[in-house]
Amino acid sequence: MAEKAVVVGSGPGAATAAMVLAEAGWDVVVFEKGRNYFSDLTEPAPGTLFSNDELKMLRGFGGPDTEGEPRAFRSTADDPEPLEVGFVNNLPTTVGGGSAHWDAKVPRFWDIDFEKLTRLGPIDGADVVDWPVSYSEMAPYYDAVEQLIGVQGDGDGWAAVAGKYAPRSRAFPMPPGPAQLASLLLAEGAGATGLHPYSYPAAVASQPYDGRPACINCGFCSGFGCPIHDRGSALIPLRRALLSGRAELRPDSMVTRIEHDGSSATGVRWVGSDGAEHTESADFVVLGGGAVESPRLVLLSDVGDDSGWIGGGIMFHWFSDGFGIWLDQRLHGYRGRSFSHGLDDFCDPDFPGAREAAAEVGLPYLRGGILEMGGTSHLIQEALQYVDLMEIFDADKPFGRRFKELMRLSALRDRLAGMQMIAEDLCQQANRVDLDPSITDRYGLPAARVTYHPHLYELTAQQFYMPHMEALAKAAGADVSGAVAQTGTPQAPSPTGETTPSGAHLMGGLRMGTDPSNSATDGFGRLWSIQNVGVADAAVFPTSGAHNPTLTIFAIALRNARSWAGLEGPPELAVDDEGDRGADSGVPVGLVVAGAAGGAAVIAGGAAALAARKRRASAHGSETAEDGTADGSGPEPLSS
Numbered sequence: 001m002a003e004k005a006v007v008v009g010s011g012p013g014a015a016t017a018a019m020v021l022a023e024a025g026w027d028v029v030v031f032e033k034g035r036n037y038f039s040d041l042t043e044p045a046p047g048t049l050f051s052n053d054e055l056k057m058l059r060g061f062g063g064p065d066t067e068g069e070p071r072a073f074r075s076t077a078d079d080p081e082p083l084e085v086g087f088v089n090n091l092p093t094t095v096g097g098g099s100a101h102w103d104a105k106v107p108r109f110w111d112i113d114f115e116k117l118t119r120l121g122p123i124d125g126a127d128v129v130d131w132p133v134s135y136s137e138m139a140p141y142y143d144a145v146e147q148l149i150g151v152q153g154d155g156d157g158w159a160a161v162a163g164k165y166a167p168r169s170r171a172f173p174m175p176p177g178p179a180q181l182a183s184l185l186l187a188e189g190a191g192a193t194g195l196h197p198y199s200y201p202a203a204v205a206s207q208p209y210d211g212r213p214a215c216i217n218c219g220f221c222s223g224f225g226c227p228i229h230d231r232g233s234a235l236i237p238l239r240r241a242l243l244s245g246r247a248e249l250r251p252d253s254m255v256t257r258i259e260h261d262g263s264s265a266t267g268v269r270w271v272g273s274d275g276a277e278h279t280e281s282a283d284f285v286v287l288g289g290g291a292v293e294s295p296r297l298v299l300l301s302d303v304g305d306d307s308g309w310i311g312g313g314i315m316f317h318w319f320s321d322g323f324g325i326w327l328d329q330r331l332h333g334y335r336g337r338s339f340s341h342g343l344d345d346f347c348d349p350d351f352p353g354a355r356e357a358a359a360e361v362g363l364p365y366l367r368g369g370i371l372e373m374g375g376t377s378h379l380i381q382e383a384l385q386y387v388d389l390m391e392i393f394d395a396d397k398p399f400g401r402r403f404k405e406l407m408r409l410s411a412l413r414d415r416l417a418g419m420q421m422i423a424e425d426l427c428q429q430a431n432r433v434d435l436d437p438s439i440t441d442r443y444g445l446p447a448a449r450v451t452y453h454p455h456l457y458e459l460t461a462q463q464f465y466m467p468h469m470e471a472l473a474k475a476a477g478a479d480v481s482g483a484v485a486q487t488g489t490p491q492a493p494s495p496t497g498e499t500t501p502s503g504a505h506l507m508g509g510l511r512m513g514t515d516p517s518n519s520a521t522d523g524f525g526r527l528w529s530i531q532n533v534g535v536a537d538a539a540v541f542p543t544s545g546a547h548n549p550t551l552t553i554f555a556i557a558l559r560n561a562r563s564w565a566g567l568e569g570p571p572e573l574a575v576d577d578e579g580d581r582g583a584d585s586g587v588p589v590g591l592v593v594a595g596a597a598g599g600a601a602v603i604a605g606g607a608a609a610l611a612a613r614k615r616r617a618s619a620h621g622s623e624t625a626e627d628g629t630a631d632g633s634g635p636e637p638l639s640s
């Protein structure tokens, strides 16, 4: 029997769940509190209001409204007042969620991430657990998502350490795009110091793919909406949900409460752009508002919490910045897709010296995280840095001739190659989201309050790996090099955790598990107390891993949503065994996701939607076939 689901949010997790449920024959309504900055979302590359405009993005276009919807931050439960109010690591609030602005670096988590307790052991003061799913069970979901969103990567150059901990049985769907000079220089230095850099996996089309064009390396990647949509995002599964003919997207619609009778959800309460409150009934409610907003919504809905894990265990990756400056050459690191090379040697608990460094402070082991190599500032960011620097020497005149000379030299942009280590953050139950007792948002609802303090683990790993970052820049020939802790807000960096980390990687808060006393959701992301509420976003992460999280968000949402729809196991991939995508054809992906129950209805709905698109295309004289590809080969048919 077809059912009806309400999906809260339209980011990677939510959109993936919407796709699975709609293609399985469910009716789906997607509520997104942010705006829709895109034209027809059934197109593979819809029109967009995002552009290569640094000023627009610095002014927060597509970002969260942190005055109307503030969050509060405190370092520990003993802080009498919030240390910050407003921006607390908020992700963009728009159709597509955080994936509207990302640069789409998509490594897999490692096998030890899924079996952290079993393979690496407990750590005092942290809540280390295994995931309810192993890497080998996740691998086919990773394969499927890589095909769905279109990932470029270098299977041949894949680092040995990544192959050991995250073995692949399929090729990347696309080869890497052009390497960036700044990344290559740092990669050479890394190789010279015994590390293993490689072309980093990214959901960026290096060639036409699934109706999307190839990346033009415009350079305005991280923090900007992609102007041509070669970059994969939540819009891809959202498009498939809409093309099923069974899903409806409602932007500017804030879900304020899960309606339930204590053991079963009946729908949601929501507020539209007119300010009026409405109710939407549903057989199943999917939470995809992200790692802060999903726990907040559960707390706003008076759902029972026997375990104390609703809101508990919020995690942020722990960032360190490194750099090299070459005075004798321009690196133009502001071009390209933010950076092209990375390495994950620092994720390895057996990295030379890491166990000894851990033992010195009484830890059983430690891990850093992936190292992204090669980014730099944009023009306005660069200018603001000089203004800050010049103010130290001449507060009255942070401009003029000296400022112009600095801009011409461009030591902090054109001659700089940046690095970021994105390190694992241990799960601690006391790091949590709850409802602030006095701060409310524009809907009159209590704001989310984040309580977060780092563990000795993150701080020790940071101190251990920063010298390695500096050393590789030196080995690469940089004239000036260094590494600094970057964990606070850009305005107030704090290496010890008095401000919230600002790295845009948020996880946990409704963690999955097999033990109801030690988790908020079951092994498939359903709230223990209300089983027809499923969590599809990063909130379900029991541990944070040491790699960018979003491929895993897509993959775990795919796995869990398939179980909610009654579909068994991973989807079949409509690709050949070599993973060959037909490089020149632009042939897209066909995930065969529909189950037997909904298959026929989906085919009918999808056919109707495609026919409507064909009519639109012919009315506009489009030369593109109705499936969005040049030759009409299109996505594989949806089948049962």
Ligand SMILES: Cc1cc2nc3c(=O)[nH]c(=O)nc-3n(C[C@H](O)[C@H](O)[C@H](O)COP(=O)(O)OP(=O)(O)OC[C@H]3O[C@@H](n4cnc5c(N)ncnc54)[C@H](O)[C@@H]3O)c2cc1C
Residues within 6 Å of the ligand: 008, 009, 010, 011, 012, 013, 014, 031, 032, 033, 034, 091, 092, 093, 094, 095, 096, 097, 098, 099, 101, 102, 103, 104, 105, 106, 222, 223, 224, 253, 254, 255, 256, 288, 289, 290, 291, 293, 294, 297, 504, 505, 506, 536, 537, 538, 539, 548, 549, 550, 551, 553
């Ligand atoms: C500049 C930048 C670069 C990044 N680069 C990378 C990268 O290279 N690799 C990587 O892995 N990750 C990257 N990330 C992080 C990535 O964007 C997030 O991990 C990912 O978007 C999280 O997905 P999610 O589904 O958990 O939630 P989100 O993407 O946060 O989506 C949640 C959505 O739900 C909506 N919402 C919330 N509450 C409600 C409500 N009550 N009612 C209605 N709607 C609601 C929100 O408006 C939002 O659109 C980057 C992020 C940024 C900002």
Ligand code: SF4
Residues within 6 Å of the ligand: 204, 215, 216, 217, 218, 219, 220, 221, 222, 224, 225, 226, 227, 228, 229, 230, 231, 336, 337, 338
């Ligand atoms: S660099 Fe490529 S992927 Fe990134 S925004 Fe520009 S065109 Fe899109």
